[in-house]
Amino acid sequence: xxxxxxxxxxxxxxxxxxxxxxxxxxxxxxxxxxxxxxxxxxxxxxxxxxxxxxxxxxxxxxxxxxxxxxxxxxxxxxxxxxxxxxxxxxxxxxxxxxxxxxxxxxxxxxxxxxxxxxxxxxxxxxxxxxxxxxxxxxxxxxxxxxxxxxxxxxxxxxxxxxxxxxxxxxxxxxxxxxxxxxxxxxxxxxxxxxxxxxxxxxxxxxxxxxxxxxxxxxxxxxxxxxxxxxxxxxxxxxxxxxxxxxxxxxxxxxxxxxxxxxxxxxxxxxxxxxxxxxxxxxxxxxxxxxxxxxxxxxxxxxxxxxxxxxxxxxxxxxxxxxxxxxxxxxxxxxxxxxxxxxxxxxxxxxxxxxxxxxxxxxxxxxxxxxxxxxxxxxxxxxxxxxxxxxxxxxxxxxxxxxxxxxxxxxxxxxxxxxxxxxxxxxxxxxxxxxxxxxxxxxxxxxxxxxxxxxxxxxxxxxxxxxxxxxxxxxxxxxxxxxxxxxxxxxxxxxxxxxxxxxxxxxxxxxxxxxxxxxxxxxxxxxxxxxxxxxxxxxxxxxxxxxxxxxxxxxxxxxxxxxxxxxxxxxxxxxxxxxxxxxxxxxxxxxxxxxxxxxxxxxxxxxxxxxxxxxxxxxxxxxxxxxxxxxxxxxxxxxxxxxxxxxxxxxxxxxxxxxxxxxxxxxxxxxxxxxxxxxxxxxxxxxxxxxxxxxxxxxxxxxxxxxxxxxxxxxxxxxxxxxxxxxxxxxxxxxxxxxxxxxxxxxxxxxxxxxxxxxxxxxxxxxxxxxxxxxxxxxxxxxxxxxxxxxxxxxxxxxxxxxxxxxxxxxxxxxxxxxxxxxxxxxxxxxxxxxxxxxxxxxxxxxxxxxxxxxxxxxxxxxxxxxxxxxxxxxxxxxxxxxxxxxxxxxxxxxxxxxxxxxxxxxxxxxxxxxxxxxxxxxxxxxxxxxxxx
Numbered sequence: 001x002x003x004x005x006x007x008x009x010x011x012x013x014x015x016x017x018x019x020x021x022x023x024x025x026x027x028x029x030x031x032x033x034x035x036x037x038x039x040x041x042x043x044x045x046x047x048x049x050x051x052x053x054x055x056x057x058x059x060x061x062x063x064x065x066x067x068x069x070x071x072x073x074x075x076x077x078x079x080x081x082x083x084x085x086x087x088x089x090x091x092x093x094x095x096x097x098x099x100x101x102x103x104x105x106x107x108x109x110x111x112x113x114x115x116x117x118x119x120x121x122x123x124x125x126x127x128x129x130x131x132x133x134x135x136x137x138x139x140x141x142x143x144x145x146x147x148x149x150x151x152x153x154x155x156x157x158x159x160x161x162x163x164x165x166x167x168x169x170x171x172x173x174x175x176x177x178x179x180x181x182x183x184x185x186x187x188x189x190x191x192x193x194x195x196x197x198x199x200x201x202x203x204x205x206x207x208x209x210x211x212x213x214x215x216x217x218x219x220x221x222x223x224x225x226x227x228x229x230x231x232x233x234x235x236x237x238x239x240x241x242x243x244x245x246x247x248x249x250x251x252x253x254x255x256x257x258x259x260x261x262x263x264x265x266x267x268x269x270x271x272x273x274x275x276x277x278x279x280x281x282x283x284x285x286x287x288x289x290x291x292x293x294x295x296x297x298x299x300x301x302x303x304x305x306x307x308x309x310x311x312x313x314x315x316x317x318x319x320x321x322x323x324x325x326x327x328x329x330x331x332x333x334x335x336x337x338x339x340x341x342x343x344x345x346x347x348x349x350x351x352x353x354x355x356x357x358x359x360x361x362x363x364x365x366x367x368x369x370x371x372x373x374x375x376x377x378x379x380x381x382x383x384x385x386x387x388x389x390x391x392x393x394x395x396x397x398x399x400x401x402x403x404x405x406x407x408x409x410x411x412x413x414x415x416x417x418x419x420x421x422x423x424x425x426x427x428x429x430x431x432x433x434x435x436x437x438x439x440x441x442x443x444x445x446x447x448x449x450x451x452x453x454x455x456x457x458x459x460x461x462x463x464x465x466x467x468x469x470x471x472x473x474x475x476x477x478x479x480x481x482x483x484x485x486x487x488x489x490x491x492x493x494x495x496x497x498x499x500x501x502x503x504x505x506x507x508x509x510x511x512x513x514x515x516x517x518x519x520x521x522x523x524x525x526x527x528x529x530x531x532x533x534x535x536x537x538x539x540x541x542x543x544x545x546x547x548x549x550x551x552x553x554x555x556x557x558x559x560x561x562x563x564x565x566x567x568x569x570x571x572x573x574x575x576x577x578x579x580x581x582x583x584x585x586x587x588x589x590x591x592x593x594x595x596x597x598x599x600x601x602x603x604x605x606x607x608x609x610x611x612x613x614x615x616x617x618x619x620x621x622x623x624x625x626x627x628x629x630x631x632x633x634x635x636x637x638x639x640x641x642x643x644x645x646x647x648x649x650x651x652x653x654x655x656x657x658x659x660x661x662x663x664x665x666x667x668x669x670x671x672x673x674x675x676x677x678x679x680x681x682x683x684x685x686x687x688x689x690x691x692x693x694x695x696x697x698x699x700x701x702x703x704x705x706x707x708x709x710x711x712x713x714x715x716x717x718x719x720x721x722x723x724x725x726x727x728x729x730x731x732x733x734x735x736x737x738x739x740x741x742x743x744x745x746x747x748x749x750x751x752x753x754x755x756x757x758x759x760x761x762x763x764x765x766x767x768x769x770x771x772x773x774x775x776x777x778x779x780x781x782x783x784x785x786x787x788x789x790x791x792x793x794x795x796x797x798x799x800x801x802x803x804x805x806x807x808x809x810x811x812x813x814x815x816x817x818x819x820x821x822x823x824x825x826x827x828x829x830x831x832x833x834x835x836x837x838x839x840x841x842x843x844x845x846x847x848x849x850x851x852x853x854x855x856x857x858x859x860x861x862x863x864x865x866x867x868x869x870x871x872x873x874x875x876x877x878x879x880x881x882x883x884x885x886x887x888x889x890x891x892x893x894x895x896x897x898x899x900x901x902x903x904x905x906x907x908x909x910x911x912x913x914x915x916x917x918x919x920x921x922x923x924x925x926x927x928x929x930x931x932x933x
Contacts, residue, residue: 052079052080052081053078053079053080054079054080055077055078055079055080055121055123055127055128055129056077056078056079056129057075057076057077057119057121057129057130057131058076058077058078059073059074059075059076059077059131059133060131060133061133061134062105062133062134062135062136064135064136064137064138065094065109065135065136065137065138066109066137066138067109067110067137067138068108068109068110069108069109070106070107070108071097071105071106071107071108071109072104072105072106073104073105074103074104074105075099075103075104075105075119075121075133076103077103077121077123077129079123080123080124080125080127080129081123081124081125081127082123082124083102083123083124084102084103084121084122084123085101085102085121085122086099086100086101086102086103086119086120086121086122087099087101087119087120088117088118088119088120089118089119089120089130090117090118090130090132091116091117091118091132092117093117094107094109094115094117094135094137095109095110095159096108096109096110097109099119103121109135109137113136113137114134114135114136114137115134115135115136115137116132116133116134116135117132117133117135118130118131118132118133119131119133144214144215144216144217145187145199145214145215145216146291147216147217147218147219147248147291148176148179148191148216148217148218148219149191149218149219149220149221149291149293149733150191150192150193150194150218150219150220150221150729150732151190151191151192151221151729151732151733151736151738151739152190152191152221152293152733152736153188153189153190153736154179154187154188154189154190154191155186155187155188156186156187156188157184157185157186157187158185158186158187158201158203159185160185160203160205164203164205164208165205165206166205166206167185167203167204167205168183168203168204168205169181169182169183169184169185169201169202169203170183170201170202170203170204171199171200171201171202172200172202173197173198173199173200173201174197175187175189175197175199175216176191176193176195176197176216176218177191177192177193178190178191178192178193178740179191181199181201185203187199187201190736190738191218192739192740193218194218194219194220195217195218196215196216196217196218197215197216197218198213198214198215198216199213199214199215199216200212200213200214201213201214217248219246219247219248219289220245220246220247220730220731221246221247221293221295221712221731221732221733222244222245222246222247222251222287222288222289222293222294222295222731223244223245223246223295223712223714223730223731223758224242224243224244224285224287224295224296224297224731224758225243225244225245225730226242226243226244226297226299227297227299227761228299229272229299229300229301229302231301231302231303231304231331231332231335232276232279232301232302232303232304233303233304234276234277234278234303235275235276235277236275237273237274237275238264238272238273238274238275238276239271239272239273240271240272240273241269241270241271241272242266242270242271242272242285242287243270244270244287244295245730246289246295246730246731247287247289247290247291247293247295248289248290248291248293249289249290250289250290251270251287251288251289252268252287252288252289253266253267253268253269253270253285253286253287253288254266254268254285254286254287254288255283255284255285255286256283256284259283259284260272260283261276261278261279261283261301262276262277262278263275263276263277264276264301266285270287276301276303278303279301279302279303279331281300282298282299282300283298283299283300284296284297284298284299284759285297285299294711294712295711295712295731295758296711296712296758296759297758297759298759298760300329302329302331303331303332304331304332305331305332305333306332306333307332307333307379308330308331308332308333308337308373308375308379308380308381309330309331309332309333309381310328310329310330310371310373310381310382310383311329311330311331312328312329312330312371312383312385313383314385314386315357315385315386315387316762317387317388317389317390318346318349318361318387318388318389318390319361319389319390319678320361320362320363320364320389320390321360321361321362321768322360322361323358323359323360323754323764323765323766324349324357324358324359324360324361325356325357325358325761325762325764326356326357326358326762327354327355327356327357327761327762328351328355328356328357328371328373329355330355330373330375330381332375333375333376333377333379334375334376334377334379335375335376336375336376337354337355337373337374337375338353338373338374338375339351339352339353339354339355339371339372339373339374340353340371340372340374341369341370341371341372342369342370342372343368343369343370344367344369345357345367345369345387346361346363346365346367346387346389347361347362347363347367348360348361348362348363349361349387350723351371352723355373357387358722359722360768361389363389364389364390365388365389366386366387366388366389367386367387367389368384368385368386368387369384369385369387370382370383370384370385371383371385395645395648395674395675395676396441396496396525396643396674396675396676396677397438397439397440397441397672397673397674397675398440398441398442398443398444398536398574398576398634398672398673398674398675399435399438399440399442399443399444399670399671399672400443400444400445400446400538400576400577400578400632400634400670400671401431401434401435401443401444401445401446401632401666401668401669401670401671402445402446402447402540402577402578402632402666402667402668403427403431403445403446403447403448403665403666403668404447404665404666404667404668405447405449405487406424406427406431406445406447406448406449406450406453406454407423407424407427407428407448407449407450407451407452407453407454408424408449408450408485409423409450411449412424412427412447412449413426413427413662413663413664413665413666413667414663415660415663415664416663416664416665423453424450424453426664426665427453427664427665427666428453428456428457428460430654430658430661430664430665430666431457431665431666432457432460432461433654433658434652434654434658434665434670435457435461435464435492436460436461438652438670438672440672441493441494441496441497441525442491442492442493442494442497442523442536443464443466443491443492443493444489444490444491444536444538444576444577445489445490445491445492445538446487446488446489446490446516446538446539446540446577446578447487447488447540447578448468448487448488448489448490449485449486449487449488451468451470451471451484454466454468454490458492461492463494463495464492464493464494465492465493465494465499466490466491466492466493467490467491467502468482468488468489468490469481469482469488469489469490469504469519470482470483470484470486470488474499474502475502475503475504475519476503477503477504477507478504481504481507481510481517482504486515486516487516487540488516489516489518489519489538489539489540489577490519490538491519491521491536491538493523496525496526497523497524497525497534498523498524498525498531499521499522499523500522500523500524500533501521501522502519502520502521502522503519503520504517504518504519504520505517505518505519505520505537505563506518506556506559506560506563509555509556509559511552512542512552512553512555512556512559513539513540513541513542513552513556514540514541514542514543514549514552516540518537518538518539518540518560518575518577519537519538520535520536520537521535521536521537521538522534522535523535523536525677526677527572527643527677527681528677528678528680528681528682528684529680529681530681532572533571533572534572534573534574534640535568535571535572535573535574536573536574536576537573537574537575537576538576538577539560539575539576539577539578539579540577540578540580541553541556541557541577541578541579541580541581542556542580543580544580545587545588545589546588547588547590549580549588550581550586550588550595550598553579553580553581553598553599554598557598557599557601557602558601560575561601561602561605561609564609564637565608568637570639571637571639572637572639572640572643573636573637573639573640574634574635574636574640575634575635575636576633576634576635577632577633578631578632578668579599579631579632579633580631581597581598581599581629581631582597582617582629582630582631583597583599583603583611583613583614583617583630583633584597584617584618585597586598587627587629587631599611599633602635607638607735608637608638609635609636609637609638609641610635610636610638610641610644611633611634611635611636612633612634612635612636612641612644612649612673613630613632613633613634613649613671613673615647615649615812616630616649616651616671617629617630618812618875618876618877619812619813619814619821619824619875619877620814620816620821620824620873620877621651621821621824622651622669622820622821622858623651623668623669623671624667624668624669625655625661625662625666625667625668625669626662626667628819628820628821630651632668632669632671633671634649634671634673639708640675641706642684642686642706642707642708643675643676643677644673644674644675644676644706645674645675645676646686646688646689646691647691647811647812648673648674649671649672649673649674650671650672650673651669651670651671652669652670652671652672653669653857653858653859654669654670655669655859656842656843656855656859682709683707683708683709683710683757683759683760683763684707684708684709684710684763685705685706685707685708685710685713685734685755685756685757685763685764685765686705686706686707686765687703687704687705687753687754687755687765687766687767688704688705688706689702689703689704690703690753690767690771691767691768691769692767692768692769692770692771692809692811692828692830693771693772693809693811694771694772694773694774694778694804694806694807694808694809695743695771695772695773695774696743696773696774696775696776696777696778697743697744697745697746697773697774697775698742698743698745699742699743700740700741700742700743701740701741701742701743702738702739702740702741703715703738703739703740703741703753703755704737704738705734705737705738705755705765706737707734707735707737707757710734710757710759710763711733711734711758711759712731712732712733712734712757712758712759713731713732713734713755713756713757713758714727714729714730714731714732714755714756714757714758715727715728715729715732715739715741715753715754715755715756716728716753716754716755716756717751717752717753718751718752718753718754719746719748719750719751720750721750721752721770722752722766725754728741728753729741730758731758734757743773744773745775746773746775747773747774747775747805747806748772748773749770749772749773749806749807750770751770751771751772751773752766752767752770752771753766753767753771754766754767769828772806772807774804774805774806776804776805776806777804778802778804778806778808779802779803779804779902780800780801780802780803780804780808780810780831780872780880780881781800781801781803781872781880781881781896781902782798782799782800782801782870782872782881782882782883783799783800783801783836783895783896783899783900784797784798784799784893784894784895784896784909784918784919784920784924785797785798785799785863785870785883785885785893785894786888786891786892786893786894786918786920787863787864787865787868787870787885787888787894788863788865788888788889788890788891788892789891790890790891792841792842792844792845793841793842793860793861793862794840794841794842794843794844794845794855794860795840795841795842795845796840796841796860796861796863797838797839797840797841797845797861797893797918797920798815798823798838798839798861798870798872799836799837799838799839799920799921800815800831800836800837800839800872801835801836801900801929802831802832802833802834802835802836803833803834803900803901803902804833805833806833807830807831807832807833808830808831809829809830810825810829810830810831810837811825811826811828811829811875812824812825812875813825813829813872813873813874813875813880814872814873814877815839815856815861815870815871815872815873816869816870816871816872816873817861817862817863817864817868817869817870817871818864818868818869818871818884820858820862821858821873822856822857822858822860822861822862823839823854823856823857823858823861824857824858826854826857834929834930835852835929836852836921836929837852837853837854838852838853838854838920838921839853839854839855839856839861840853840854840855840856840861840920841855841856841860841861841862841863842855842856842859842860843855850921852921853920853921865888866886866887867884867885867886867887868884868885869882869883869884869885870882870883870885881902883906885906889908889910891917891918892908892909892910892917892918893909893917893918893919893920894906894907894908894909895907895908895909895912895918895919895924897911897912899912899923899924899925900923909924912924912925913925914926
C-alpha cells in the first residue's frame with residue numbers, strides 16, 4: 001500500500017478536528033483546459049470555471065469473458081490531465097491477460113470464475129487514483145498444455161484458483177507414459193511415447209473442489225533424415241530438398257552464415273539451391289520446430305564428374321578395444337560406388353561395399369591396405385591407406401581409504417605393531433602393500449594421524465608424493481586447523497598429476513564434519529590430449545548412528561553441495577573419502593526405522609552429480625570390516641562422470657591376503673574407481689548401459705549414456721553383431737541420458753546397440769559385448785551347496801546352474817547367507833546355458849585357474865553349521881533363489897533332487913546315485929555338464 005493511501009485519511013481527520021476557518025487554499029495551476037461556467041463534476045458538485053475536474057476511473061464493471069477465448073476491454077478515466085498511465089497495483093491479474101499502460105486489457109483467460117484486482121491510473125500531473133475491478137470468466141477450461149517431447153524432461157505446474165488453501169491436485173485420467181501428476185500440481189517426468197492425451201485435472205482444498213480438462217501433445221524430437229546430398233554439376237543450377245521428421249510444424253531450416261558451399265542458399269523450407277562454383281567442406285544444417293527444438297546434421301556436397309575420384313586420403317587413428325568407424329568417400333563416375341580392398345585390414349575391422357570401415361580393433365600397430373572403389377561403368381580407383389591402431393588406453397585410477405587412526409600411538413588397530421618392531425610397523429607395512437599393488441594414480445586418505453609414519457609409508461612407495469592436511473609447505477592454514485595428534489585427511493599422487501595448490505575448505509562447518517573439514521587439492525593432468533585441471537576433495541564426514549551425528553552429516557552434505565555449486569560449477573571434481581553413511585538409506589534410525597540417506601541432495605541432482613560408488617550400494621556390497629553398508633564413497637561432478645568407466649568401481653579386499661587385517665591395518669576397505677582420459681578433446685558420447693546381458697522379449701531395456709558437447713543422439717540396434725544397423729530412436733536429447741525400449745520377440749545372441757551423435761555419424765559408442773535377446777526368461781538357481789565341510793571353511797561351496805536357453809550375465813549378482821552378502825560376481829561374469837559355476841569359501845579349496853570356479857569375494861561364505869539360508873540375488877538385490885537348511889551333514893552337500901531341476905527340494909548328496917558326498921562343478925552322478933542347445 002502506498003504511503004499516500006495511508007496518510008490521506010489521517011490528514012483528513014486532522015483537518016476536520018481543527019477549529020476555526022483555515023487559510024484559503026491557493027487555486028490549482030491552470031490545466032489549459034477551459035471549463036464552462038456552471039459545469040459540474042461527476043458527483044454533481046458545481047465546478048468553478050477554469051478548474052480541472054478531479055481524476056476518476058469510470059470503468060466500474062467489466063464485460064464478462066469466456067475461458068480460452070480472446071478478450072479485450074478498454075479501461076476509462078476522466079478528469080485530471082491527459083495522457084493517462086495504467087497499472088495493476090493489488091492482487092494478481094487474471095491468468096492469461098495483460099494490462100497495457102494505455103489501459104487496454106487483452107489476452108486469453110485460462111480459468112473460469114470471478115477474479116478481482118486493483119488498478120491505478122495516473123495523469124500527466126502525477127495524480128493517482130485506484131479502483132478494484134471484478135471480471136467474471138465463464139465456461140469450462142480446455143487448455144492446451146505446453147507440448148512435451150519424447151525423452152525430454154517435462155514439467156508444468158497448474159495454478160490453483162485464487163484463495164485456495166493447501167490445494168491437492170489429482171487426475172482420473174491416464175497421463176502419457178513417463179509423466180505423473182504430483183499432489184502439489186506439478187505434471188512432470190520424461191515422456192516415452194509420442195501421441196496426444198486429454199487430462200481431466202482436479203484440485204481440492206478444505207471444502208471446495210474444481211476440475212478442468214487439458215489437452216497435451218507428446219511429440220518426437222525433430223530428426224534430420226537427409227544423410228547424403230545428390231552430386232552437383234559445376235557451374236550448373238542445383239536444387240535438393242532436405243527432409244526431417246518429428247517436431248512440431250512448421251520446421252524451419254538454417255545453416256551458419258558462410259557455412260554453405262559458395263553459390264548455394266538454404267531456404268527455411270529446406271531447399272538447398274543455387275549455382276555452386278566449387279565443392280565446399282562439410283557443413284552443418286539445423287532444423288528448428290515451432291517450439292525451438294532443434295536437430296543438426298553434417299552434410300557434404302560433391303561435384304559429379306565423369307572421372308571417378310577417391311576423396312579419402314587418410315584414415316583416423318583407431319584404438320584397441322574401442323569401436324571404430326570411418327566412411328570412405330569417392331566422387332564422380334556413375335553411381336553406385338562399390339568398395340573393396342586388397343591386403344590385410346587391421347584385426348577386428350571390416351569394410352562394407354558402401355565404404356564403411358568399422359569394428360573394434362584388437363591389435364595395435366600400423367596396417368596398410370589398398371582400398372578400391374568401382375563405379376557402375378567399371379571405372380576403378382585404388383589407393384594405399386595406412387591405418388594406425390593405438391594401444392589400449394591407460395585408465396586413470398582413483399583410490400580412497402580410511403586407514404584407521406594411522407600411526408596413532410594408543411588408538412586404532414589393536415595389533416598394528418609386531419613384537420620387537422617399530423610402533424605401527426604392521427599397519428605401515430600393510431598399507432604399503434595395498435597402496436603399492438593397486439596402481440592408483442591418486443589416493444585420498446583419511447584418519448591419518450602420525451606424520452612420521454606417513455613419511456615412512458610414502459618413502460616405501462616409489463613414484464608417489466603427497467602430504468597431510470597439516471603440512472604448511474602445501475596447506476597454508478593446515479597447522480591451525482589440524483594438530484599433530486588429530487585424524488587428518490591426506491593425499492598421495494604419482495607423476496601423472498601436477499600439483500597446483502591445496503587448501504582446507506568449509507572451515508566454518510568444521511563442527512558438522514566432526515572437526516575434520518575437507519582437504520581440496522588442485523591438479524592438472526592429461527585429459528583427452530590436453531593439460532586440464534582436476535580437483536580432488538578428500539572428505540571425512542561425522543561418524544556414528546545417533547540422530548545428532550545424522551544431523552551433522554545432513555548439514556555438512558548441504559554445505560559441501562553449496563560449495564561445489566558456487567565455486568566449482570563447471571569443473572572436473574572428485575569428492576572421495578569416508579562419508580560414514582550409505583546411499584539407499586541412512587545407518588541412523590528413528591524408532592527402529594532407517595532414516596533417509598543424508599546425501600539425498602546430491603542424489604536428487606543427477607544432472608550435476610553422480611556417486612560413482614552407487615552400484616556398490618545397489619549390489620549390497622560393504623566397505624568396512626564390521627558392517628554391511630557402503631559408507632566410503634566417490635562423488636563426481638557431471639564433467640567427471642562422463643569420463644567414468646562403467647562397472648569399474650571396486651572394493652579391494654586386503655583381508656583375504658593380509659593376516660589379521662582388521663587387527664593390524666584398518667577397519668575399512670579401500671575403494672577404487674577408474675576413468676578414461678584417452679581420445680581426442682571435443683564432443684563425445686559414451687554408452688553406459690546396456691553393456692552386456694540377456695534380455696527377454698517384452699521387457700523394458702533402458703539405454704543410458706553420458707555426453708559432452710552433443711545436442712542430440714540417435715539410438716541404433718544391430719542383430720548381426722554390428723554388420724547392419726537399424727534406428728530405434730532417430731533423435732533424443734543428449735542431455736536426457738536415457739531412453740526406454742521394448743525388447744522385440746526374437747532369439748538372437750549377437751545383438752549390438754549404439755548411441756550416435758546425430759551431428760556426426762562417426763561419433764558413437766556401442767556395447768563391447770553382444771547382448772542376448774531371448775523369448776524365454778533365463779533360469780539360474782542354486783543347485784548344490786556344502787555348508788559343513790570337515791576342515792577349513794574355505795571348502796564351503798555354492799553351485800549355481802543355468803537351466804535357461806541363453807547365457808546369463810551374472811555381473812554384480814551376489815550370494816548371501818541369511819544376513820549378509822558373501823560374494824559379488826565380478827563384472828563380465830557370464831553363465832552359459834547348461835553350465836554351472838561354483839563359488840568356494842576360499843581359494844585354497846581348489847587349484848588356481850580351475851574353470852568355472854571362483855573364491856568368495858568377501859573371503860568366506862560363512863555358512864552356519866546348524867541352520868542358515870543360502871541366497872542368490874540379482875544385481876538390483878532381488879532374491880532369485882533361496883533355500884533355508886537345518887542341521888547339514890558333515891562333509892555332505894545338499895543337492896537338488898532331481899539334479900538340475902528348479903522348484904524342487906534338496907536332498908543329501910549321498911542319497912543320490914551313485915552315493916557321492918558332493919559333486920561341485922559336475923552332475924550329481926559325477927558326470928560333466930552338457931551345454932544346452
